[in-house]
Amino acid sequence: MSKIKSVDFVKKYTMIIVLIIVTAFFAWRTGGAILLPMNVSSLISQNAYVFILATGMLLCILTGGNIDLSVGSVVCFVGAIGAMLMVNMKMNMWLAILVMFAVGTLIGAFQGFWIAYVRIPPFIVTLAGMLAFRGLSNVVLDGMTVSIKDCTTFVNLFGGGADCYIPDFFGNGSLNMTCIFAGVLAAAIYISIQIKGRMDKVKKGYEVEGLITAIMKMVIITAVILAFTYRLAQHKGIPSVLIWVLIVIMVYGYITSNTTVGRYFYAVGGNEKATKLSGINTNKVYFLAYMNMGFLAALAGMVTIARMTSAQPTYGQNYEMDAIGSCFIGGASAYGGTGTVPGVIVGAVLMGVINLGMSLMGVDQNMQKVVKGLVLLAAVIFDVVSKRGGKLIAKN
Amino acid sequence: MAKILLEMKNITKTFPGVKALDNVNLQVEEGEIHALVGENGAGKSTLMNVLSGIYPYGTYEGDIIYDGEVCKFNAIKDSEEKGIVIIHQELALIPYMTIGENMFLGNERGHKYKINWNETNARAAELLKTVGLRENPQTLIKDIGVGKQQLVEIAKALAKNAKLLILDEPTASLNETDSKALLDLMLQLKEQGMTSIIISHKLNEVSYVADKITVIRDGSTIETLDKRVDKISEGRIIKGMVGREISDRFPKREPHIGDIRMEVKHWNVYHPLYSERKVVDDVSLNVRRGEVVGISGLMGAGRTELAMSLFGKSYGDNISGELYINGKEVHLNNVQEAIRNRLAYVTEDRKGNGLILSNPIKINTTLSNLNAVSSHTVIDKDKEYNVAVDYKEKLKTKCLTVEQNVGNLSGGNQQKVLLAKWMFADPDILILDEPTRGIDVGAKYEIYCIINQLVAEGKSVIMISSELPEILGMCDRIYIMNEGKIVGELAGSEATQELIMSHILGTAGKEQTA
Numbered sequence: 001m002s003k004i005k006s007v008d009f010v011k012k013y014t015m016i017i018v019l020i021i022v023t024a025f026f027a028w029r030t031g032g033a034i035l036l037p038m039n040v041s042s043l044i045s046q047n048a049y050v051f052i053l054a055t056g057m058l059l060c061i062l063t064g065g066n067i068d069l070s071v072g073s074v075v076c077f078v079g080a081i082g083a084m085l086m087v088n089m090k091m092n093m094w095l096a097i098l099v100m101f102a103v104g105t106l107i108g109a110f111q112g113f114w115i116a117y118v119r120i121p122p123f124i125v126t127l128a129g130m131l132a133f134r135g136l137s138n139v140v141l142d143g144m145t146v147s148i149k150d151c152t153t154f155v156n157l158f159g160g161g162a163d164c165y166i167p168d169f170f171g172n173g174s175l176n177m178t179c180i181f182a183g184v185l186a187a188a189i190y191i192s193i194q195i196k197g198r199m200d201k202v203k204k205g206y207e208v209e210g211l212i213t214a215i216m217k218m219v220i221i222t223a224v225i226l227a228f229t230y231r232l233a234q235h236k237g238i239p240s241v242l243i244w245v246l247i248v249i250m251v252y253g254y255i256t257s258n259t260t261v262g263r264y265f266y267a268v269g270g271n272e273k274a275t276k277l278s279g280i281n282t283n284k285v286y287f288l289a290y291m292n293m294g295f296l297a298a299l300a301g302m303v304t305i306a307r308m309t310s311a312q313p314t315y316g317q318n319y320e321m322d323a324i325g326s327c328f329i330g331g332a333s334a335y336g337g338t339g340t341v342p343g344v345i346v347g348a349v350l351m352g353v354i355n356l357g358m359s360l361m362g363v364d365q366n367m368q369k370v371v372k373g374l375v376l377l378a379a380v381i382f383d384v385v386s387k388r389g390g391k392l393i394a395k396n
Numbered sequence: 397m398a399k400i401l402l403e404m405k406n407i408t409k410t411f412p413g414v415k416a417l418d419n420v421n422l423q424v425e426e427g428e429i430h431a432l433v434g435e436n437g438a439g440k441s442t443l444m445n446v447l448s449g450i451y452p453y454g455t456y457e458g459d460i461i462y463d464g465e466v467c468k469f470n471a472i473k474d475s476e477e478k479g480i481v482i483i484h485q486e487l488a489l490i491p492y493m494t495i496g497e498n499m500f501l502g503n504e505r506g507h508k509y510k511i512n513w514n515e516t517n518a519r520a521a522e523l524l525k526t527v528g529l530r531e532n533p534q535t536l537i538k539d540i541g542v543g544k545q546q547l548v549e550i551a552k553a554l555a556k557n558a559k560l561l562i563l564d565e566p567t568a569s570l571n572e573t574d575s576k577a578l579l580d581l582m583l584q585l586k587e588q589g590m591t592s593i594i595i596s597h598k599l600n601e602v603s604y605v606a607d608k609i610t611v612i613r614d615g616s617t618i619e620t621l622d623k624r625v626d627k628i629s630e631g632r633i634i635k636g637m638v639g640r641e642i643s644d645r646f647p648k649r650e651p652h653i654g655d656i657r658m659e660v661k662h663w664n665v666y667h668p669l670y671s672e673r674k675v676v677d678d679v680s681l682n683v684r685r686g687e688v689v690g691i692s693g694l695m696g697a698g699r700t701e702l703a704m705s706l707f708g709k710s711y712g713d714n715i716s717g718e719l720y721i722n723g724k725e726v727h728l729n730n731v732q733e734a735i736r737n738r739l740a741y742v743t744e745d746r747k748g749n750g751l752i753l754s755n756p757i758k759i760n761t762t763l764s765n766l767n768a769v770s771s772h773t774v775i776d777k778d779k780e781y782n783v784a785v786d787y788k789e790k791l792k793t794k795c796l797t798v799e800q801n802v803g804n805l806s807g808g809n810q811q812k813v814l815l816a817k818w819m820f821a822d823p824d825i826l827i828l829d830e831p832t833r834g835i836d837v838g839a840k841y842e843i844y845c846i847i848n849q850l851v852a853e854g855k856s857v858i859m860i861s862s863e864l865p866e867i868l869g870m871c872d873r874i875y876i877m878n879e880g881k882i883v884g885e886l887a888g889s890e891a892t893q894e895l896i897m898s899h900i901l902g903t904a905g906k907e908q909t910a
Contacts, residue, residue: 204778207797260766260773267763270752277710277741277749278764278817279731337754 014382015331015346022350026357033360034353037234044232045159045307047352048241049075049300053323054330054344055252056296059289061327062256062265064272064336066122068290070111070129071297071323075316077133078104078301083146083311086154093154101298107133108294109287116286130320138313147310158306159241166238176237183229187222194218241303248296253341265289269336325372326351329379333387351375401426401591402480402560407446407458411807411834416442417456418615424560424593424608429586431606432595434637435862439615440595441485444562448482449475462560479559483549485568489537496520496533499552523551527581543574550581561585561592567601568696579605597694599630599901611636634897645841646869649848653872654685656723657856658739658825663717665698665705671713675701677880679717683825683856688847690871690888691860692896698880699860700744703827707741708734721825735764740823742814744830744860746807750814753803757795758784760802760813765821787816792842808839815846826850827858832866844870864893876900 026034033039053071060066082100085091091099111129114120148155155161170177194214201208208214232238256262267275268285276282300319305311330347332339354375358368385392402424409417417439424430432440445451447460449469460467462478469475472482489498496517505519506512520533529547531540537548546566553561563582567575575598582592582605596602602609609628611618618636621628665676676698683689691699704711706719708731719726721737728734734741743749751760761784762769769780784798791812795805802813811831818826828847832840847870851857861867867874874891876884876899884899 200778206778206781258774258777260770260775263759263763263766263775266755267752267759270754271748273749274743274752275763277707277731277743279708279735279821280763281730281732337752 015329015343015350015379019346019350019353022357023353026353026360030357030360034357035231037231039356039360040228040231041235041239043349043352043356044242044245045164045239046356047348048159048239048245048303048307049319050322050326050348050352051245051345052248052296052300052303053319054326054348055248055341056293057320057323057327058256058332058339058341058344059252059265060122060293061324061332061334062269062336062339063286063289064269065334066115066286066289066336067126067320067324068111068122068293069126069320070107070133071293071300072316072319072321073130073133073137074104074107074294074297075301075304075319076137076311076313077107077140078298079305079311079315080137080140080146080313082302083148083305084140086151087146087148093151097154097302100302101295104298104301105291105295108291108297111294112287112290115290116283122290134313137315141311141313143313145310145312148305149309154302155306155309157240158244158302159239160306160309164240164306165236166240166243168237174234176233176235179229179233179237182238183226183233186229187225190225191218191222241307244299244303248299249341249345256341261285261288266337269333269338271337322348322351325376328383329376331383333383334380347379398425398427400424401463402447403459403461404443404447405459405461407443407456407460409442409446409451409456416615417446419458420612420615420617422610422617423620424591426591427586427589428607429582429592429594429605431602431609432593432612433597433599433602433609433633434612435864438612438637440612441564442615443612444482444564444593444595447475448472448480448562476556479557480562481553481556481558481560482562483546483553483564483566485565487542487545487549489545489548491538492536494534494536495524495531495540495548498537498548499523499533499555501552503556519555520551523554524548526554527551528577528584541574543570543577546570546574546578547581550578559591561590562595563592564595565597566594567596567598575601599633602633603628603630609633613637630901631894634894634901637897645865647841647845647848649852651872652686652852652854654687654854656682657685657721658683659718659720660706661718661720663702663705663719664715665701665712666714668711668713675712675880676705679877679880679882681875681882681885683858685856686851686854687872688851688857688859688870690867690874691858691877692864692867692874692900693862693877694900695862697877697900699877700829701880702877703741703829703858703860706734707731707739707827710741735821735823738822738824739827740764740818740821740825741827742818742829742831744833746810746814751802751810751817754801756801757788757793757798757805757813761787761798761816761820764817768820768822783820784816787820791816791846806835806839808835808842811835811839811843812846815843819850823855825856825858827860829860830862831859832861832863840866864896867891867896868893 023034057068057071060068078100081103082096085096085099086093107129111125114125115122152161156164166178168176168178170181198208198214256265264275264280264285267280268282272282304315308315326348327339327344328334328347329350330339330344332344351372354372355368358371388394400423402422404420404422407417407420408415420439420443422443432443434440446456449471452470453468462480467478490501499520500516504511505515517533524531524533527547527550529544529551531544537545550561566578570578579601582594586592594602594605607623609621611633621632659682661680663676663679664674667673667675679702681689693699701711705715708728709715710731719728721739726737728737728739747753752763758780762780766775769776769783781798787793788795788798793809793812793816795809802810805813832843847857847859859867859870868888868891872888874886874888874896875882876886876896878900886895
């Protein structure tokens, strides 16, 4: 019995276990460098766009393994428009942000219309979008780089430049006390939600997981939160972009697991015909997935130009691949219907750790790509084979 | 007496939860045409799948003795090597390949690395001549009619050096001329020494070509009639097909039938792809409060198409007709509107159209009425869980917990989850399409009890079923459907299996001569 349980445990937390092993491996190979405060902090800021895009990509993939190839170009296009508005046209920053969100969402709606209502394969529609918006970015920027260094509020708000951290309200020493407080608060909220949920379940007589497992899970996650915020506090504090990422994760985590709309994404990917015959407008579900992807691509566009403090026609290249890769590594099924936001985030972190670790080790850029490719392949092989009950070769 | 070419001895095949074949015996003599007849789901196709190796050796019990030796086929390839070739009901030709390419698909002429097209086309032309088809081997399959395609299938079988030809419903999609040509070809091949097995519903055809007829019912062989010995009539065959006692396999109920709840008038539906094909032809019917109305007919009679087109136009094109619910005319343009008018359609294809197999029972149960367990689009998961547990207990679904994935349940329990899903949508009218297909007798009984309970609550049930005993045992009134039309209406009390069958077959015969 306990053996079966441990197998289930490994299955459920495979990617987290892999993440721990990979991190430990790089900590060993880099002499602990990967765990230095500066590196932990840059893991967040470097990969913020991946977290945001992967969350949106998950919704597309849930509907049946459909991907959006256009996000990299849309990120670039939205960033280009934003930079032009703020720098060349001196538009108010908040208005520019609104326009950027509107443009991203419209692009998503445009592509979503063809995919959902006309049923053009997503691969084709978004491939077209990928080409078109890359070209348009060039047109908007006239092939040039537009610096947004002087839009300091914007840059700080979206996590670029040197001061893109939440200011420290309390201390002034080497340790950022605001960050520590935030970490303790987050841990406390997490623990109280867990305890309340468990008590509710017990009160209503539902099944609960074993007490020891629950406590262990709680202790580990609390420790991770505290260690993580402590590391950030040792550097410069909470990067502002982390706030955006956390909002996206929490909002979409909630939508996918607790709302009717979220349920429909899974249902369509699980069995579209059955979903349709259950009275659900499946066209609308596809449409929402792609429109939302455009919206989140806009946010990623802001994060990208803020971090680079400029807009360039080459930004956002291969971003779609990072997002898609994170989803599949994070356990989303290539056929749709399964996958969670936390899983995808773990996948994105794993990719980030591998990137960072290899860079620190001084591995050649090209070899890094090879390793990332193999990790992606291995993750999907694992998913497909384990669903087939462990048989490697498909029945002929 | 001629040599026995094929003998299938005590074949038993079980699927999870169902015994599809139970000690079936079949003897086929060399050079004869042997017909297999039986109702839908009697086990004819399963038996042929065992023979051809689709269900490999070891997944069934019993022996296949072919040409004097015991055979252990692991795949279709093995049986084809011995000369056993099966031609399935759905044609397996590739539309955008030529006749020649199709005939030698997987059996290419020439070398491994170079196909010899001259030989392919020459040999194809030869075989086309044998089957009497005057077409160029380089014509694309999509450009010839269904009747000719069927002949190509036979030519393809001959290309594999078939000694035993199995035809599963070969004339199902053919018109009368093409059917006649096909049957004559079978007789001609028999003259040349070919042995054939034909599965068919059309008894006039069976009595025309077959030397012997084996009747299968409920997964067992009932009898083998020999044309040379027995006097064969269609009535005699029907008796064998349906002749079983209806005992207390159906729970009793006191009918409390009220006013007309739903009425359909002059309903016409066309095929979504072949826009000229009328699938439902001027159908009018009604169902009353507290009534179970059956729709009987063979597969492909248009019953599912009728039901789905009523259910928010989920099937078909160019739908016309009137639909009244509680006396008011309604226009249901999509499933949402159908559900809002308290109509539910429980599909015959629970895996394909009904359930999300990779999701747990509770998610499937609430899917069509998710708003009932949520407020402001946020799902109340406790409520959802309770609903699922409620239905699990009410319908006696056997599962560990409602968190279990539906894909891991047996067919009967899947059917119950599907029923639970639609009962939770709180409909007044339920269309149940083959509600007991592929589930065992015990689970069937429980489904019947649920149906009785539904009508006792004043709901109306339309039951589509190919199983005559079920229709007779459960329905207050029976419509008989054939080729898209309603060809008869019987009160439950006056109906018998023979009467229904002759309605179906009789009309089929008239249609063909018309």
